[in-house]
Amino acid sequence: MEVETAMPYFFGDIGFWSERTEVHKAAYHGQASQLQSLIQSGASVNIVAVDSITPLHEAAIRGQTQCVRLLLDAGAQVDARNVDGSTPLCEACSIGSFECVQLLLEYGAKVNPALTSRTTSPLHEACMGGNAECVKLMISKGASLEAYDLYNGTPLHVACANQHLECVKVLLNAGAKVNAARLHETALHHAAKANNMEMIELLVEFGANVYAKDKHEKKPGDYTRPETPSAFCLQLYESTPLSLQQLSRIILRTKLGTKAPQAVPKLNLPNRIIRYLCHQ
Template sequence: LLSWSWVGCFWVERTPVHEAAQRGESLQLQQLIESGACVNQVTVDSITPLHAASLQGQARCVQLLLAAGAQVDARNIDGSTPLCDACASGSIECVKLLLSYGAKVNPPLYTASPLHEACMSGSSECVRLLIDVGANLEAHDCHFGTPLHVACAREHLDCVKVLLNAGANVNAAKLHETALHHAAKVKNVDLIEMLIEFGGNIYARDNRGKKPSDYAWSSSAPAKCLEYYEKTPLTLSQLCRVSLRKATGVRGLEKIAKLNIPPRLIDYLSYN
């Protein structure tokens, strides 16, 4: 580690505040804060104590730091905010604390958003909360694509279902690669079927000109599943469901629940 230290809460090595925050030593952290230690000191890679606590899901330390004036939207060298790190840890408690102190759910980042990180960690609870407070479902990362791409690549089906039910674009593309291409690559039949039920285009071609079925091994379960859907048209009821869900747009479940139609139809449209 570099050994230089600047005055005024600037570049330093990891400080005792960083260490206490990361380890969840809340009593020691409180004593450091009371003795005047700076809560916004950053390491050479721009990590603040709040980043360190958030990444480890140390909710009590997060609370102490925020109450002491820690910058809630500070960015590290990768551009990540403490909210991104809390989502990466899957700590719903830390996420709630950061949001309560005004953390931006859609920070202007060129890297993965908090929603991407929640999908990467597989925390459907964090995904649901972020969507409820206005997370951009189509936030695009140059490496990962949309949050749906991430959830599919990591095979987090619960997160995929939450995203799709909230109105995420099932056919969003990253270099023309859709979530269904990811599902075929990870050979997950349940994921493939879920995406198709929500209107996934089995004929979509990526930048190599390949359909999702081109990534499935011949005679494997995913290949047979995709082959079935390529040869068998969706039912009229399924086509109507997809069309209506597309028409209701983002957060369409709220609108569907208010429709003056039988409960069974609402359940069907809600994919229950």
């Protein structure tokens, strides 16, 4: 079989510049037999296209688990970055390919790669795509709940902005800071803009500040549409003090932080209270 070659212009320690090769194409389309033949014929698994995309990026963005494994077994660099700084793990998280995410992690992919001005973390990507199972997996492997992206804020901001309620629940239960701000904008601002009452109630239950003001001096309630359930909900929260039960829950969870999911079930409390504290 004829193998594509590239002009020998060396690019760092990852490979050579080239147009999109047959290896890239086979990985993207999930053509495992073709990919295996190319590898056995000596094709480089780390060759990069002009946008710095490797075959592993191509396989990961399409959830081609078999091709991902073939590439990794052949020596593909698991944390290679494309022109935007995204790793294959970012790509797999973005489409919610649980198997690919799991496989990349098994091969040592960094859960918290260094962020740049153009890069989001794998956890951000999972939240952006609404992939709650991938969010759970990333958190279980040590993903930073407060990883900060200049354009999007924290993973919680991303999940709320994209109205992915299940991801919001996972993040909050894991100990994400509910009042973390980007340009003074909190997750509750995002939920209010979306007029998502269920998300608003959830955030407030976890201690979201209904009086927080963003860079425009606006509270979350200022972004709801008038006369909507979300508007009435935030007006009620603003005018009614939280109950002692709610305050106790918020204080306990704030004190425990990311340890709450493990610590609360060990407390000598009735199951209904534990479920309430953990918002199960």
